[in-house]
Amino acid sequence: MADRTSSLPPSPPSPPRPGTAPARSWWGWGALDQALPDAECASLAALVPGAAESALPVPSIASLDLPPVRVSAPAALAHLVSSAPADRAAHTYGKAFRDVVRALYGDMAAAPDLVARPREERDVVDLLGWAAGAAVAVVPYGAGSSVVGGVEYRAGEHSGVLSLDLSGLDRVLEIDRVSRAARIQAGVLGPDLEAQLRPHGLTLRHFPQSFAFSTLGGWLATRAGGHYATLHTHIDDLVESLRVVTPSGVSQSLRVPGSGAGPSPDRLFLGSEGTLGIITEAWMRLQDRPAHKASASVVFERFPAAVDAVRAIAQSGLHPANCRLLDPGEAALSGVAAGGGSVLVLGVESAHGPVEGRLAELVALAREHGGSSVEEASGDGDSAAGTWRSAFLRMPYLRDGLARMSVISETFETACTWDRFPALYEAVHRDVGAAVRKVTGASGLVNCRFTHVYPDGPAPYFTVIAPGRRGAEVAMWDEIKAAAMEVLAEQGATVTHHHAVGRDHRPGYDRQRPEPFALALRAAKQALDPAGILNPGVLFDAATA
Template identity: 70%
Template sequence: MADATTAPRTARARSWWGWGWADEHPDDAECIAMGALLPGTLPRPLPIPRVADLRIGRPAAEPPRSLAHLVTADPGVRAAHAMGKAYRDVIRALRGRPGRIPDLVARPANGQDVADLLEWAGGHGVAVIPYGGGSSVTGGVEYRGDAHQVVLSLDLTAMDRVLEIDTDSRAARIQAGALGPALEDQLRPHSLTLRHFPQSFEFSTLGGWLATRAGGHYATVHTHIDDFVQSLQVVTPAGVGTSWRLPASGAGPSPDRLFLGSEGALGVITEAWMRLQERPRHKASAPVSFADFPAALRAVRAIAQSGLTPANCRLLDPGEAALSGAARDGRSLLVLGFESAAAPVDTDLAQALDLARAHGGVTAVPSAGSADGAVGAWRSAFLRMPYLRDGLARMGAVVETFETATTWDRLPALIDAVRDEVGAAAREATGHPATVNCRLTHVYPDGAAPYFTVLAAGRPGDEVAVWDHVKDVATDVLHRHRATITHHHAVGRDHRPGYDRQRPEPFALALRATKTALDPHGILNPGVLVD
């Protein structure tokens, strides 16, 4: 076993109201330029909100002296923990209506601190909202309702160390509060990687990935964090549980599976042993364009069912390709990429390109080891998009994104229905033209995960109602087409209606019983998954 070192902390300021780094947000001129592309937006951007304007009151309770060193009531810290980073959250902050602000924010240093905080909270009816990087886009880290007088945000980011590395088994014991960059920085000296890179990588934690069953950037095979879990340590009001480290087990229902995706409603994940991989040394990528989107879908299906395992297999429809700047010629674009730690991948890429060409794809010369213009443009836009969304929100635009997954036989009809019905709902609600774009983010032999973007000018001051209506229509479309309410963004509170319709009732019964047994006072993330 090798000890790992703590990664250096950064002093760069996070945005309390929007995505990511405060200094990365578009300035007023860029916001106005983006707004000009959507008729009906505001003439000037909404001002960046200030914490001082929220008039945050004193907390409704104080922690006991034994826990005071872990807890703060600082207004700025409390405001930053009031919401996640969905469009709904951003526009509420811009309009000065962020919702219930937590009374206190705790930053435990270890599992015992978490247990002590839960014991105090349970005895005093304090709602506890587990909080990692705060990047939830489904209402997963906020409190809604009035059943609890006191709300505590439980921020785990002080628990950010890689504690042990087992190089023989290629695994590491990692604290749940480690943000993506800090985690990888601690693994890099050992030439190892977790190989989990969601869009929120900079601003999300291992515990958050586990609690939401997060999907990573890689398009095939190990698409979700679930695949890398060796064991979990979870602190619940009923006690602490640690599963065994095993490569595999057939011993009954998996204890890890109970807490993966539980979103802090059943317990707080404090540590995990995670399977690691060698860092890739061989990479190759290439873009493929298609005149016909249905043909592009068939090409991706052929690649997914071929036995090839591309790290990237993102299909962008013409609107999404134009939005990202990867292609503006009215064609769809497939971004293909392969990587390996063991051997060159040029042959794999060539075989995938042959399959794409057989379905009408037009390829450029592949770029081994680096991306060409189209692939590079897509990658830059992928990382920049959340900041641009916030800029559009400042212009009063409505920007909704949602993702799902379904089988190949249902996929074309689902995409058509979303474009037609969700687009019509956005047009009706706003009175302005609406755009609905689609891309595939993850692909499997039996289906794919489409990701939709809805853009329209909003109704000034009423943007949340418009967003809620579009979300309701999208939820109904997904349900009718037997597509999951979420492939990788979690349930939270925003997807709860769709989740209630999707899950079998006997499972719901078991989940409610589990909630009662593990959280008898009902303090953990109230309203998430079960009532």
């Protein structure tokens, strides 16, 4: 029976990873060597009338005016903690447009006092114990790819701020090949996780856009959505059990395939964004690695017909891995259609057998609703699906390049039922479009794509691009975003489908969340974090705890 569950060979704790490792950008998205050079920023911005004529310079770490460090860790924890400017700067913000712009202007007012990198769970326990006694706020940090203010301290009443970087907890500890599951530390990055699973022929099959720059713990804490558009769309579906460190003790849920034993303890912590506890480990459900793949793209002259086709597909039970609908503006922006049509990108995969028959069924459904110009490819290929994927992964770097040219380039996402989508789509273009014109003086672009689809509704993802005024970019986007949040509330759509609440979505979340549930959350916060140190201001005001 010993081979049913295998503990992987022990290895020494991972060394601390510098917050500004050479491959990572401290101010913008992803890999430093992928950032656009000045000339490419200017060339890209030339496509946006009214953009600035030159790129904002990227400030050096040495030039930043960081606030003084207010606290110091006790000697027993000093080896885990850094106050180096590079670490503090890299842990100040996430990677939203407003974060990137503030970093470019050298605004480091929100910088943490200290950055801690625990090497094992005991370190997390000790750090929380010290922080609770010293009234130091603790902001959990996976890889810093939050786009909703999830890693930025804004509360103001604590004696100091500690950014708790979990990247040292980065190993797959145990694999149960029979049950097809693994016990995994929360700080592991997506590529490292898959690399450790690959020799066993397994995969978590969770690939958000931030895959290379986000961690398992971050996915769990934010209820992240993956690349796959149907069936198991969120990380929630892949969780067997969680281990969470709170100031009041360690919570370890029972590892079972399902349970009806009262409210789920895992559901309490999934999506809690580090305000109730620090996720350190999880048993995750795995899958065999796919060996068969196929994709197709379908063009529609009319966007409403394409929406009807996607609804039919979502309700068919065929469960495509990819089912991305791009409206005409988004299709043109992604380079998959130049003729003004909408494009549906379909993909299917399997670890066990050919998938061409299932793809043919999906394509037939699309054709029944007016789709044409079908392009099919085996594997990833050079199809429209491959073109879209490349554009999808490159887009954050382009966003950063536009930000350097003072161009507002940002997104917001939601989900609604199928019956509400037509009115939502119209309202976003009408009201958010009006806000863009009012704020920027230009019509700009407001595009839409579906990132995920369900039998009862889609998850629309909207992109806004418009010229900004140098020095006012953040305020301009905040005004546009406020208009977008108002539209979502009026149309009965969620404030976020997969980007989490953080601090930026708090106004919308406060309206969406039932008040009795808010009371329960505050009570849980008081019980688990009586000193109110964990990620204050996320989900509810720190003072209400």
